[in-house]
Structures are given as C-alpha cells and as structure tokens.
Amino acid sequence: MELDPVIILTGPTAVGKTKLSIELAKRLNAEIISADSMQIYKYMDIGSAKITEQEMDGVKHHLIDIVNPDQEFSVSDFKEIAEKKIKDIQDRGNAVIITGGTGLYLNSIIYDMDFGETKSDEGLRKELSDILEEKGKNHLHNMLKDLSPESAKRIHPNNTNRVIRAIEVYKLGGEMKDFSRDLKMNKNINSKIIVLSRDREVLYERINKRVEIMLEQGLIDEVKSLVNMGYTKELTSMKAIGYKEIIEYIEGNISLEDAIDKVKQNSRRYAKRQITWFKKYNTALQLDLDNIQSVEKQIDEINVFIDQKNI
DSSP, rough: OOOOOEEEESTTSSSSSHHHHHHHHHHHHEEEEEEEETTTTTTOTTTTTTTOHHHHHHHOOESOOOOOSOOOOHHHHHHHHHHHHHHHHHHHTHHHHEEEHHHHHHHHHHOOOOOOSOOHHHHHHHHHHHHHHHHHHHHHHHHHHHHOOOHHHOOOOOOOOHHHHHHHHHTTTTOGGGSSOOBBOTTEEEEEEEEEEEEEEHHHHHHHHHHHHHHHTTHHHHHHHHHTTTTTSTTTTSSHHHHHHHHHTTTTTOOOOHHHHHHHHHHHHHHHHHHHTTTTTTTTEETTTTTOOOOHHHHHHHHHHSSSOOO
C-alpha cells in the first residue's frame, strides 16, 4: 500500500514559499510543518521572516516558536518531532505540507539518515552547520579532506549532511567507513518535493526588498530586545543572518548602512547556496514562479505532480 504523500515545498529565501504553502494547504486540507531552522526560536520574528497569525489564515502550523534562543536544537531533534507530527496529522485525516529552506532539516525527512549509531556532539554539529552556512560546502569539504582524505574522496561536497557527520565522527574517534554509502530515500515517508525558483536577479531584488521591510518592521529594536534579554552574539541563534550584522551595528563596529548592505549580501549568498543544494533533489517538481505566475496554475501543476505514482 502506497503511503500518503508528504508534500515538501521548498526553495531559496524570499522565493515565495509562504504564500503558496497557505493556498495549497487550504485546497488540500493540510497542516504545515515548518522546516526553517530560525523560525523554531521564540522572540526572533522579524529577522527570521516568521509567518504571522494573519498570514497563516487559519492554517495550522507546527515547529514554530518551540525553543528559546539559547536552547540547543539539532537536526535529529527536528527529525524526531517532525516525524511524530506527520503521523499525528495523517492519523487525523489531514494532508501534510513541510515548507522551509533549511536543507539539513529537509534531508532528515527525505532520506534515511542515521544520527544515532556512533557518538554525537550537538554543539560540534551546530558549529559545522554554521560553517556551511557562512563559508559554503567546499570549505566544509576541505575541512574533511584535511582530517581524512580517503573519506573526502568517498563523500561528494554536495552531500553536506554526510560531510558534517563524517567530521563529527572523526573528531569523536568513530569509524569513518559508515560514510561510504550514498543517501537512500526514507521508505517511511512518501516525499513529494516541489522546488520553487525565480530568475536570479528577480530573486535578489526580492531579498533586498525583504531586508528593507524587516528594518521598517523594527528589526533593530528586535535585536536590541534580544540582547537586553541576555541572548549574546555567541549563541548559534544570534549568529543568524540579519541578527549578527545588526549586533555589529549596535556594538558600534560598523555603520547602519554597512550593516544593511551586509544583511542583503549575506542573504543573497545564502540563497545561492540554497539553489545549489536543491538541485540535488532530482525527483522534484521544479516550479518557476516567474513563468507560471497564476497561483491557480501553480497549484494545478503541483496537484498533477502529487498524483503521480512513485516509480
């Protein structure tokens, strides 16, 4: 018996995931699970472009505002909670949409990833995930190459979740042979992946505009409030794009103009890395929102794709 589909709606930052996910959820009687590593944090609303109650428009959302900014939350935590939510939602007869742009979160659902056989260090894994976001996959892969050239040969730079796990296991004295295997699809989840895209220049304009809107909405005050609550710049949450740059401004290290430019630039670079990441999803429906601008037509394309049987 084929499993009920789990719709994974993803794409780079500012592409338009939120609006389409809400419309799709209404048509399919679906609940939405967020796969955004920043929207899990309480009090971090503006800088994470967190969906508002009004934007939800009555659609139930999960995994938003579940931890404080100083609490650790790993990919394995996401996987455990998300899989329980999927079962609960489907048991209640509703469809499931997972939406967000955090690649490691999505991979933990799409693929059969092992987080538990060898020792783990969540702090180290978070540190490596930060390096991936800041410096990209090639820098991360070079770190592995320095530690274990043989493992680096076996693991492609694009396979960043394996690269991170391999570095972690190596540093903790584990066996590297576990990482010679390719990723396998999670047989317990019938993933239907939709990757949203736009023309690169259009996307970058949307990102720049979003940053300006965040500032108008009070991003600087939000960051000041977090700092006043005792959340320091050393925290993983506060190193996120939009927060770390504004902290630099608040501390007097850079001008506001430079801080804004950095937020825009880092956001564009992050989007570029996301686009590269999502190209790995070779079974996905690639939906160009510039070419198909009507929401009705977008949903029609998605429905046809969802109804296709897995080969």
